[in-house]
Amino acid sequence: MKSALKSLPSKWLAVYAVAYMVFLYAPVILLPMFAFNDATVISFPLTGFTAKWFGVLWQTEALHGAVRNSLVVGLSSAVLSTVLGACAARAAARYRFPLKRGIMSFILLPLVLPEIIVAVALLVLLMQLGMPLSLVTVVLGHVLICTPFAIAILSSAFQGLDQSLEEASFDLGETRWGTFRRVILPLVMPGVVSSLLITFTISLDEFIIAFFLTGTEVTLPVYIWSQLRFPGKLPSVMALGTILLVLSVLLLILAEWFRRRSARKQGIEASATGGFA
Amino acid sequence: MTSPLPKPIIDLKGITKSFGTFQALKGIDATINEGEFFSLLGPSGCGKTTLLRMIAGFEMPSSGTIMIGGKNMAGVPANRRPTNMVFQSYAIFPHLTVAENVGYGLKTRKLPKAEIAREVEQALNMVDLGGLGARAAHELSGGQRQRVALARALVMKPKVVLLDEPLSALDKKLRDQMQVELRQLQQKLGITFILVTHDQEEALTMSDRIAVMFEGRIAQLATPEQLYRRPVDRRVASFIGVMNFLDARATGPINGHLALDIPALGSIALPSAQIPEGLDPGRLNSIGIRPEMLTILFDGNEHAEQVARGEVTGTAYYGDMTYYSVRLPGHAEDVTISMRNTAGRSIVPAGSTVPVGWGADSIVLFQ
Numbered sequence: 001m002k003s004a005l006k007s008l009p010s011k012w013l014a015v016y017a018v019a020y021m022v023f024l025y026a027p028v029i030l031l032p033m034f035a036f037n038d039a040t041v042i043s044f045p046l047t048g049f050t051a052k053w054f055g056v057l058w059q060t061e062a063l064h065g066a067v068r069n070s071l072v073v074g075l076s077s078a079v080l081s082t083v084l085g086a087c088a089a090r091a092a093a094r095y096r097f098p099l100k101r102g103i104m105s106f107i108l109l110p111l112v113l114p115e116i117i118v119a120v121a122l123l124v125l126l127m128q129l130g131m132p133l134s135l136v137t138v139v140l141g142h143v144l145i146c147t148p149f150a151i152a153i154l155s156s157a158f159q160g161l162d163q164s165l166e167e168a169s170f171d172l173g174e175t176r177w178g179t180f181r182r183v184i185l186p187l188v189m190p191g192v193v194s195s196l197l198i199t200f201t202i203s204l205d206e207f208i209i210a211f212f213l214t215g216t217e218v219t220l221p222v223y224i225w226s227q228l229r230f231p232g233k234l235p236s237v238m239a240l241g242t243i244l245l246v247l248s249v250l251l252l253i254l255a256e257w258f259r260r261r262s263a264r265k266q267g268i269e270a271s272a273t274g275g276f277a
Numbered sequence: 278m279t280s281p282l283p284k285p286i287i288d289l290k291g292i293t294k295s296f297g298t299f300q301a302l303k304g305i306d307a308t309i310n311e312g313e314f315f316s317l318l319g320p321s322g323c324g325k326t327t328l329l330r331m332i333a334g335f336e337m338p339s340s341g342t343i344m345i346g347g348k349n350m351a352g353v354p355a356n357r358r359p360t361n362m363v364f365q366s367y368a369i370f371p372h373l374t375v376a377e378n379v380g381y382g383l384k385t386r387k388l389p390k391a392e393i394a395r396e397v398e399q400a401l402n403m404v405d406l407g408g409l410g411a412r413a414a415h416e417l418s419g420g421q422r423q424r425v426a427l428a429r430a431l432v433m434k435p436k437v438v439l440l441d442e443p444l445s446a447l448d449k450k451l452r453d454q455m456q457v458e459l460r461q462l463q464q465k466l467g468i469t470f471i472l473v474t475h476d477q478e479e480a481l482t483m484s485d486r487i488a489v490m491f492e493g494r495i496a497q498l499a500t501p502e503q504l505y506r507r508p509v510d511r512r513v514a515s516f517i518g519v520m521n522f523l524d525a526r527a528t529g530p531i532n533g534h535l536a537l538d539i540p541a542l543g544s545i546a547l548p549s550a551q552i553p554e555g556l557d558p559g560r561l562n563s564i565g566i567r568p569e570m571l572t573i574l575f576d577g578n579e580h581a582e583q584v585a586r587g588e589v590t591g592t593a594y595y596g597d598m599t600y601y602s603v604r605l606p607g608h609a610e611d612v613t614i615s616m617r618n619t620a621g622r623s624i625v626p627a628g629s630t631v632p633v634g635w636g637a638d639s640i641v642l643f644q
Contacts, residue, residue: 162366162368164364164365164368165368165370165371167355167362167364167368168362168368169370170335170355171333171334171355171356171360172361172382172385172429172433173357173382173385173433174381174385175356175385186372187371
């Protein structure tokens with residue numbers, strides 16, 4: 001990689017790359033800038049440094065509820081979709097069954113379906129079933145869209161598993177459960193952690209499905225959207241955005257660090273184990 | 278060699294196995310003795326690996342019984358059988374150290390830690406890996422991985438060690454060395470080894486007995502020497518070493534002998550002791566003779582029971598040996614003759630006509 005960068009043919013490519021990065025990330029930089037700006041109006045020039053908007057967040061009870069809801073939904077969706085994804089990935093990697101390809105692509109379909117369609121369809125379905133809208137319905141919706149991601153991540157982990165390792169464990173007197181615990185789980189762990197982190201992140205910032213399927217308890221993105229109607233709240237929303245930004249960067253760094261560490265432990269090239277980060 | 282009275286440890290009776298419409302095994306009967314080095318030899322797809330996996334408990338036979346140590350193994354899963362396997366890929370657990378790999382099975386037996394550590398160290402010493410216990414699995418070379426896999430099986434003190442083409446991933450030199458070491462280790466420990474291989478040389482050098490398999494059946498079960506000297510049919514004969522096949526027919530019994538007419542070599546009377554059981558002289562159509570059983574007579578002093586004449590069509594020099602292609606009269610295919618390059622013996626150039634010596638006792642009959 002390094003040598004490839006050194007031999008870039010022209011400096012224009014470098015200029016293009018920098019411009020591209022600015023285009024991608026400049027809007028994101030605005031977030032912390034205005035979060036620490038002491039004016040209520042979001043506009044340049046900046047007037048002065050303050051941390052008071054973070055203080056405002058601290059005092060907003062409704063926000064705390066939304067954060068708690070989002071964490072509950074995010075954790076539940078992450079765990080559920082990762083477990084479901086692990087089952088599907090394992091089945092796809094290990095067993096042959098009729099219509100396997102068809103079934104697998106069918107499960108992955110929500111990846112490409114427009115979320116608004118999924119959200120409306122789920123809403124209609126839940127209404128027909130007479131199920132009251134609540135955090136549970138949001139979790140169900142999020143599991144639906146997170147599971148394909150979990151399968152995509154976990155498939156590579158399970159596919160890379162040599163079947164003779166399981167047989168060797170079984171041959172050495174271990175039970176099926178013991179084999180899962182001592183051999184399979186440690187070897188797919190990087191994939192599981194990756195899947196948990198990614199599905200959690202997807203659920204945390206998902207808006208459309210949460211907006212359609214939520215009852216009286218709102219998740220964080222829905223709460224933020226509702227606050228945008230009040231111009232006076234904008235700076236504190238910026239502060240909230242800043243916190244989320246820092247958190248998600250930390251989460252991604254953590255995921256990547258964990259993946260590399262376990263790959264190194266097994267002597268595999270980090271890039272060979274896949275992963276999104 | 279094995280004890281004078283061989284004691285059976287594995288008894289296979291009427292084993293068949295079908296995968297869908299494909300019949301992988303079509304009726305296997307064999308007895309494997311305690312302390313024996315037994316090989317399943319055959320081309321890929323002959324069912325040898327399936328049979329080994331059945332003994333290990335990874336596959337169940339469609340019919341027939343497998344007895345290990347006098348117990349019927351029907352319904353007994355791999356983790357409760359007194360067998361341990363060395364896998365073709367070695368199946369070393371990549372997330373564990375060498376010692377953790379070797380001690381993996383002992384841990385399932387809930388032994389105290391100190392005892393596991395002692396047994397592991399012993400097993401590692403046995404395979405010349407003493408002191409490497411703390412090494413991570415991915416830091417090992419191919420040969421070392423093979424040794425770890427072996428130690429991991431041996432440490433369980435199984436009745437039978439199953440080896441699935443354990444040397445096929447190693448380079449030639451290491452393979453030759455491991456053949457010797459495996460054989461010595463097996464003889465020292467006195468444990469039954471069952472080896473699956475497609476390499477006839479490997480089977481010949483290591484085994485007490487070999488079962489040669491073709492298309493789901495055992496074609497011949499015999500000692501290496503019997504297999505080489507008295508193969509039961511042309512297929513076995515050509516799979517084990519090099520064999521020259523020549524047309525032949527029986528011209529009749531003459532006072533306890535079988536008179537043979539071999540157009541390419543001549544006529545000969547074969548002692549009836551050399552006629553294999555179940556061979557119908559009337560259906561006899563060819564004979565086999567090994568390259569080293571034919572000799573090119575370099576000068577008049579060499580003795581040969583029978584002499585034919587042939588023309589050298591090509592030579593291949595191997596250092597210690599020279600392989601000659603020789604055309605015999607009335608035989609379309611050239612025969613191969615191997616000659617040891619002893620002192621003072623020069624190589625006969627192609628085109629020369631040479632006397633070829635042969636004898637009755639080196640002839641194998643086929644029908």
